[in-house]
Amino acid sequence: MKARAFSYVRSETLADAYAAFAQAGDASYISGGQSLVPALALRLQAPELLVDLGAVAEMHGVTLDGDMLRIGGLTRHAQMLTEPLIARHAPLLAQAAPHVAHPAIRNRGTLGGSVALADPASEFPAMMLAMDARMEIFGAAGTRLVPADAYFQDLYQTALEPGEILVALHVPSVGPRHRxxxxxxxxxxxxxxxxxxxxxxxxxxxxxxxxxxxxxxxxxxxxxxxxxxxxxxxxxxxxxxxxxxxxxxxxxxxxxxxxxxxxxxxxxxxxxxxxxxxxxxxxxxx
Amino acid sequence: MSAPVPLALTVNGVEVARAVAPRTTLADFLRLDLELTGTHTGCEMGACGACLVMMDGVPVHSCLVLAVQAEGAVIETVEGLSERGAIAELQQAFHQRNALQCGFCTPGVLVNAHALLEHGGVPTREDIRDALSGNYCRCTGYEAIVDAIETTARLRAGAEGQP
Structure with missing residues (x-):
């Protein structure tokens, strides 16, 4: 129940994180770690390098741009219940959040981490489909947006290529006629x-x-x-x-x-x- | 590779600086490096809740946080909460209600109960059970734990209501 030894680097930019991952060959990204750390402890995963995304500025914060809510990938599950912009514009996430694991897990787990892992039994990935969200993905060619319908491909397989980073989730805002x-x-x-x-x-x-x-x-x-x-x-x-x-x-x-x-x-x-x-x-x- | 990483954080009000191996969990760092063994490690995979600590003001599983991820964080363990008297009434109520037997889960339960009661007011028994849904206790059947937390909440609410 102890992880195999690995190296660790905390990146402050997407480019640095991407480069560190590419150079290592056998790396994993970590955000909240609520799925990854147990997987490491059980040695289901044993990367040589862990790239910590926690300090990447573009992955923090929730902002409204026109009719689109941008939720940084590092937004924690608990914030789905406290962030006014989410309550107003993406209420389905607030409704799902109390069902996600236990309170202490929700204090650490991140929305981006959950959607990047794409566990088929998880609440938030499915809500991306229901809300017609777009995934903001950083990769070799820069940033692209992938609609939820094209994002989930197979068991734990998404549109994310190796080394790519799920930066943020873009959710269309609900209006008065939405239910x-x-x-x-x-x-x-x-x-x-x-x-x-x-x-x-x-x-x-x-x-x-x-x-x-x-x-x-x-x-x-x-x-x-x-x-x-x-x-x-x-x-x-x-x-x-x-x-x-x-x-x-x-x-x-x-x-x-x-x-x-x-x-x-x-x-x-x-x-x-x-x-x-x-x-x-x-x-x-x- | 896997060389120790410098780590600076605050634990129970004391600034701590150490070098840690990246694979060290916060739970093991607290227990082995700082000898704060009040934080218990049970399942070490986020299921049992015995390792809960306060991290930047909210309860987290210290077995699911790598110590290196706690850089700059403010950590409070059950020792810290106990020493500054923050959970004195809870401890008294746990004693009176027999809310523990073997005591293995108790540090995590106390940390979670402390976090719940910090919101103020008197939570319903259902609220208390929901807050404790990530804490395993194999001795008590939970009823006495819920009693103790509810009793403490009522005591505090009553005390606040007095002139």
Whole structure:
């Protein structure tokens, strides 16, 4: 339960961090360390060099630029609950945050670290999909923005190339016609969810859905949208019949893996229940 | 490679400067280098909560922080909280309510309870349980711990209410 020895460097710029990583060959970045440090202790990972991103200025802070909220990658989970700009412009993150691990973990864990790791059972990566966020990535060719739909690729695999850094998350601000909801089903408080989901949609004045994005987690190798459900909801007003109809689409959308603790049929059942609850929640204004 | 890194931080009000191996966790640094063994290491992977310390004013798992990451930080361990009397009422209440048996988890529980009560007011029992959701206790069944924290919160609220 002790990490293998490694070297350590604290970089103050993205370029320095990128160069240090490239030079080492076998390196890992560390931000909050709440997933990485246990992985080091268990020797699931044993890099030769740890590059600490904690002092990189561009990765700190939350700012609003027009309709886009930029959340620095080093923003801690606990700040999702205290940062006024997040409460106002990206409320789905504030709603998800109490479900992420335990309070002391949330004091250290970072949003960028969570989305860079892309654990398929984690809350925040799925919320990036639901909110249609863009990932600000620093690499050899400078900085680029990758939409969430193109970012999550496979189990722990994202659009991040080796050595690239997830600098910030860009989240479209919600307006008065947006509604959103988050929930998850866990065996114990703070545990990984058996099934979880978040949704965010734009609603007409009369309550009809203009468009909606629904992202599930803990159901596949990556967080996933249920696009046939989203399409079936577009232009419609939520009622019991519509909820029952889209619940019926879940089985064709999700294909959970075999799991000795949770058979696929039960996971699908839980996903249908969760979808129903979330749609019920947004059937009246948030 | 993996050469010791200079580290300067404040622990229980005292400025400390040492060289540490990068792989050293804050928990091991406190226990082995500073001999502050009140901070306990149980699971060493962030599950049990025995190693909680205050870092820049909030509770963190010291087993999930590398000592080198604490450069410039202000750390307070259960020893520091105890010595300056910050948790005297909590300690008294834990004693009275039998909120510990073997005591292994108690330092982490006290640090978390201290952080919760610093918000002021009287938290609900559900709030207390939520705050302690990352602390394992294998002896008490938690009920007495929640009692002790609730008792302390009421005591403090009552004391503040007096003229």
């Amino acid at each position: 959103w909801a988050f929930d998850e089903l866990t065996r114990r408080r703070g545990d990984y969810a058996m099934v979880g989901a978040g949704l965010q949609g734009l609603f007409e004045e009369d309550g009809r859905i203009e468009h909606i994005r629904i992202a599930f987690f803990s159901v596949a190798a990556t967080p996933v949208r249920v696009k046939s459900v989203e399409a079936a909801l577009a232009g419609r007003k939520i009622d019991a019949a519509l909820i029952a109809h889209v619940q019926g689409l879940i089985d064709a959308e999700l294909d959970p893996a075999e799991d000795e603790h949770l058979p696929p049929a039960m996971r699908l059942h839980l996903a249908r229940v969760l979808l129903g609850r979330l749609l019920q929640t947004v059937s009246s204004p948030t």
